Amino acid sequence: MNEPKEKTTIVLFSGDLDKAIAAFIIANGAAAYDHEVTIFFTFWGLNTLRKEEAISVRKGWLEKMFGFMMPRGAGRLGLSKMQFMGMGPKMIKHVMRKHNALSLPELVRLAQEQGVKLVACTMTMDLLGLQKEELLPGIEYAGVAAYLGDAADAKVNLFI
Amino acid sequence: MNEPKEKTTIVLFSGDLDKAIAAFIIANGAAAYDHEVTIFFTFWGLNTLRKEEAISVRKGWLEKMFGFMMPRGAGRLGLSKMQFMGMGPKMIKHVMRKHNALSLPELVRLAQEQGVKLVACTMTMDLLGLQKEELLPGIEYAGVAAYLGDAADAKVNLFI
Amino acid sequence: MNEPKEKTTIVLFSGDLDKAIAAFIIANGAAAYDHEVTIFFTFWGLNTLRKEEAISVRKGWLEKMFGFMMPRGAGRLGLSKMQFMGMGPKMIKHVMRKHNALSLPELVRLAQEQGVKLVACTMTMDLLGLQKEELLPGIEYAGVAAYLGDAADAKVNLFI
Numbered sequence: 001m002n003e004p005k006e007k008t009t010i011v012l013f014s015g016d017l018d019k020a021i022a023a024f025i026i027a028n029g030a031a032a033y034d035h036e037v038t039i040f041f042t043f044w045g046l047n048t049l050r051k052e053e054a055i056s057v058r059k060g061w062l063e064k065m066f067g068f069m070m071p072r073g074a075g076r077l078g079l080s081k082m083q084f085m086g087m088g089p090k091m092i093k094h095v096m097r098k099h100n101a102l103s104l105p106e107l108v109r110l111a112q113e114q115g116v117k118l119v120a121c122t123m124t125m126d127l128l129g130l131q132k133e134e135l136l137p138g139i140e141y142a143g144v145a146a147y148l149g150d151a152a153d154a155k156v157n158l159f160i
Numbered sequence: 161m162n163e164p165k166e167k168t169t170i171v172l173f174s175g176d177l178d179k180a181i182a183a184f185i186i187a188n189g190a191a192a193y194d195h196e197v198t199i200f201f202t203f204w205g206l207n208t209l210r211k212e213e214a215i216s217v218r219k220g221w222l223e224k225m226f227g228f229m230m231p232r233g234a235g236r237l238g239l240s241k242m243q244f245m246g247m248g249p250k251m252i253k254h255v256m257r258k259h260n261a262l263s264l265p266e267l268v269r270l271a272q273e274q275g276v277k278l279v280a281c282t283m284t285m286d287l288l289g290l291q292k293e294e295l296l297p298g299i300e301y302a303g304v305a306a307y308l309g310d311a312a313d314a315k316v317n318l319f320i
Numbered sequence: 321m322n323e324p325k326e327k328t329t330i331v332l333f334s335g336d337l338d339k340a341i342a343a344f345i346i347a348n349g350a351a352a353y354d355h356e357v358t359i360f361f362t363f364w365g366l367n368t369l370r371k372e373e374a375i376s377v378r379k380g381w382l383e384k385m386f387g388f389m390m391p392r393g394a395g396r397l398g399l400s401k402m403q404f405m406g407m408g409p410k411m412i413k414h415v416m417r418k419h420n421a422l423s424l425p426e427l428v429r430l431a432q433e434q435g436v437k438l439v440a441c442t443m444t445m446d447l448l449g450l451q452k453e454e455l456l457p458g459i460e461y462a463g464v465a466a467y468l469g470d471a472a473d474a475k476v477n478l479f480i
Contacts, residue, residue: 006472011318013182015241018363022333022479025443029464035472043178044241062255069242081335081364082389095382095447123185127255144189151316152166152195156471158331158479159182159318171478173342175401203338204401222415229402283345287415304349311476312326312355319342319478 005036007154011147014160015044015070017077017089017104023160024107030156031114038154039111040147042121045160046130048074048108049120055134063129070128074104112138119146165196167314171307174320175204175230177237177249177264183320184267190316191274198314199271200307202281205320206290208234208268209280215294223289230288234264272298279306325356327474331467334480335364335391336400337409337424343480344427350476351434358474359431360467362441365480366450368394368428369440375454383449390448394424432458439466 008030012023023039030037041049052073059067071077082088096103102110111118118139125131125141132141151157168190172183183199190197201209212233219227231237242248256263262270272278278299285291285301292301311317328350332343343359350357361369372393379387391397402408416423422430431438438459445451445461452461471477 008468011182011186013179013320019333022331022362025464026331026468029468033465033468033472035468042182062251062258065251066255091382091385092447095386095449098382099446101443101447123261126259127252127261129255144185145193148168148186148189148193148195148316154315155474156468156477157316157318158477159320160333160479171342171346173339173480202342222411222418225411226415283421286419287412287421289415304345305353308328308346308349308353308355308476312353314475317476317478319480 005034007037007150008035008156009038009040009147009151009154009158011040011042011159012045012048013043014080015047015077016080017092018079018081019160020045020048020074020077021104021107023158024104024111026158027116028107028110028114031111031116038117038119038150040119040121042124043128044070046120046124046128046135047071047077048104049118049135049139050130051134051136052076057131057133059129059131066128067130067134074108077104108136165194167197167310168195168316169198169200169307169311169314169318171200171202171319172205172208173203174240175207175237176240177252178239178241179320180205180208180234180237181264181267183318184264184271186318187276188267188270188274191271191276198277198279198307198310200279200281202284203288204230206280206284206288206295207231207237208264209278209295209299210290211294211296212236217291217293219289219291226288227290227294234268237264268296325354327357327470328355328476329358329360329467329471329474329478331360331362331479332365332368333363334400335367335397337397337412338399338401339480340365340368340394340397341424341427343478344424344431346478347436348427348430348434351431351436358437358439358470360439360441362444363448364390366440366444366448366455367391367397368424369438369455369459370450371454371456372396377451377453379449379451386448387450387454394428397424428456
């Protein structure tokens, strides 16, 4: 019988590009070391999982407002610092390309290829009015109970 | 003899409504699963524990300034994102009511009912000039040593 | 043979004065309790490790811009809240002096004296164009793999 794998969990609460990059670099690193990795997306972190194109779904007025005001997908997040009306994210993306670092959308794809479990928090999806059709394929849906189940078994648990 | 309980600790550093909600949802979830849960409130996180009414206590000029500028209690926190001059928190509170989600003050009460240990960091209380009379009843007071003692025994430790 | 030491790791992602103070108070506390402590500095957290004086190194235009816009060292960080165009950090520093609390540069020195391992993330150094000559002496340089190695052995792992 095999030894059970080490587990790592990350709650990605933040919708900032720089924090999402840090979360995915840690997650992909842990997956490369054969950890079982879960990223639990809640609140603004859910924006990382949105599809880039506008998806037509029925929703109420307030849910439409949230949907309109929040960035659609990993390619459109802003920075936690030095946003400079959008120049900061452009600079970061530029230096990442120059150093052949993976972009955030590429980091998300790599995580999915490596079997990192991407879990959208159903409670905040409800609050922000996000529907499954609006999020990337291949992700899971769960609540805080599932997160706690994974985290209680894991050695490394981060809130980002 | 009973098995010792799983332990979970959260440092709530942030004074943002959305982050405080996330912290209390995780804490209440863990308590429901019979974890022994401690939330350690430090820096702006202490504002979650302030009483809503102004409390008359003697303090210096600078401490008065801090007390005046910082929000009084869980009902008055702002958002980490989409603050929009106070409209963002109103929107979030509205959708939470609509979905029958507990408000932050209700989450705090539930945590106290479930036996979640709420600990105010005495060092930052000193720095920000907050006095015990200004904070909710039923909370504990301790320093970083007590936090580390709890955290070293816990499986899940988060900094929010 | 001695029992192995408890381990504590902190990822310091944030470049905010208040968050850096919290990180170093926890790290120094854990070191005082004889934990083996590592702080891994990434993204804006690296600014805490910058030397105060401008260091002349060759770098490209974009790296110069980053170097110019980011604060040089622990003495110059801003606050995550209540920045008030620089008045907030002055107020915090003032109350810390008044309460005989160690300043952030003093907390960094204490950490080094206590043997806290300060590790600069080489990947984000590359991205932000920071060079070893610009950072404090006595620190280590490593990537995400080294962090995960430390974190998988540690009881307390925080992302700040």
